[in-house]
Amino acid sequence: MIVTGGPSPAPVQGLIPARAGIGLRSQHHEAILVTAAPPAWLEVHTENYFHAGGPAVRALERARARYPLSLHGVGLGLGSADPIDRGHLGLVRDAVRRYEPGLVSEHACWGHVDGEHFNDLLPLPYTEEAVEHLAARVREVQDFLGRQILIENLSAYVSFASSQLSEGEFLAAVVARSGCGLLLDVNNAYVNASNLGLDLDTFFAALPRYAIQEIHLAGHARRRVGTRELLIDDHGSAVCDDVWAWYEDALRRFGPVPTLIEWDNEVPPLATLLAEAARAEQRLERHHAAAA
Amino acid sequence: MPRPRDSAPDLKTLQAAFGRSVRSATVNGTDVQLLAGSGDATLFSAGIDVYSNNAWQFFLTALERTYPVTQRRVGTDFFRQLARDYRVQRPSQHGDLHWIGEAFPAWLAARMAGTGYEWLADLARLEWACETSVAAAQHDPVGPESLAGIDPHLLPHVALAWQPSLQLVASPFPIWSVWQANQHEDAAAPVDLAAGAEHCAVVCIADRVAVYRLEAADHRLLQYLCAGMSLGAAADAAVANAGTLGRVLERLLAWAFGEGLVVQVVKASPA
Secondary structure: OOOOOOOOOOOOOOOOOOOEEEEOOHHHOOHHHHOOOOOOOEEEEHHHHOOOOOHHHHHHHHHHOOOOEEEEOOOOOEOOOOOOOHHHHHHHHHHHHHHOOOEEEEEOOEEEEOOEEEEEEEOOOOOHHHHHHHHHHHHHHHHHHOOOOEEEOOOOOOOOOOOOOOHHHHHHHHHHHHOOEEEEEHHHHHHHHHHHOOOHHHHHHHOOHHHEEEEEEOOOEEEEEOOEEEEEOOOOOOOOHHHHHHHHHHHHHHOOOOEEEOOOOOOOOHHHHHHHHHHHHHHHHHHHHHHO | OOOOOOOOOOHHHHHHHHHHHHHHOOOOHHHHHHHHOOOOHHHHHHHHHHHHHHHHHHHHHHHHHHOHHHHHHHOHHHHHHHHHHHHHHOOOOOOOHHHHHOOHHHHHHHHHOOOOOOHHHHHHHHHHHHHHHHOOOOOOOOOHHHHOOOOOOOHHHOEEEEOOOOEEEEEOOOHHHHHHHOOOOOOOOOOOOOOOOEEEEEEEEOOEEEEEEEOHHHHHHHHHHHOOOOHHHHHHHHOOOHHHHHHHHHHHHHHHHHOOOEEEEEOOOOO
16 A cells, blocks of 8 residues: 655754755865855765775865765665665764764665675666565664655666556655655656656656755766667766756745755866856745745 | 556565676566566666666776776786676675775685786785775874883883774785886886785875885784784794894884874783
């Protein structure tokens, strides 16, 4: 049975403002401390800061002193049918305690089976079994961390015949059963619309407004794979016009929420990232003004 | 939205089939039916190609980042082949890419046994030591003055605590020379691989990894000291020639304190 509705528990009172932030990558560890046009907040991949020390850890500690921070995990594979990696989860908790992030997020995906990790965000079937499994895993993580987490919608390149639900229904059910929040990646949804025929209007309409606490924006590539042309969520370019338009649509539906520019491959100069963040900031300001 | 088949796979079965497909970069007919049903098999296969390529590229990139000197010595093509074979036998065991290369030196030792390229495995061990060293905690060092107030008669009973980033690697091959010769973009200077054993200490201080070549006696002494032995016991165990014991110990301590490797002096009572 699919249960929907009902508010999530209050999120941890973090310091992530409903403004534009950027994903901090090692290329910008120094520049982010001296930029004249600082972003409103930063997000990092949790796994890159699992270590006890080293230059990356010290760089994040310096940045953390200046910026609100969000931790975004890519390695837990929450939807994996195999047991959760408790060692990995313990390192996530260590990072949360060390950096005290305003938001903690992971993905609605799986990543390992039969002892092998694929180190990628693999898609789940949208089934009742998968809802129950993922919700249970999210509850386990939230109990372990002692706080709410956000779950991000995935970009995908396949869909499964066994799916019973739409992607939006699936995410809404996981939210309702786990009390997690949602991280809405508009580019991922756009990629799925192109690759798999996802109807974005229907997708957005299915998401519980109260649960959406962060938005991701990123670029994608267009590649021919075999006889097919696919959009590849490579985070290697600027946000495209269509995604900006759907971002505006999301702001109208869900209100202004913290918005992140992700750029992980072919990482440009910091100024380019900040210019992208400024484009998001302008749109957020308009919606803040409209809401005032 | 396609309706599920009556015999829809459970989550574990679906993920096992998907994993098989990603691993082999192809979807067999049975798994296509299981995963995609009567859907577009061509589109499904194209999607599997993306995931398969991602998994391989993430694995290869992580290995290349950890073992740049090994890669340079064997060449890009052969390193790729090694990475493919390594992945088949030792697939990723962690959700964190950092650990992908952990088992590579031991795997390489088995792969290279009897080929005349056994030294590659020791070079890889040195690179893995660099990888783990840079991620270790760093503590404030103490100087030689921390020994000054100790009764000279009690000095042999003193033990030292070391920077967590300190790693020791020894090889019958000149791995330090090979590593050192490949630290610059220009062509590496030739190294005589028959030049004999080298002993290395790897440490990360002020965010920079340093790889030192030590004398064999110094390396042995440092091993004992890092294992927690007292200065006297370590020196007795490590230095065969009693006549040189004081000189070796003095040389090693001067270097260790000078490089900021000692983080605590632990005074112990004589037994």
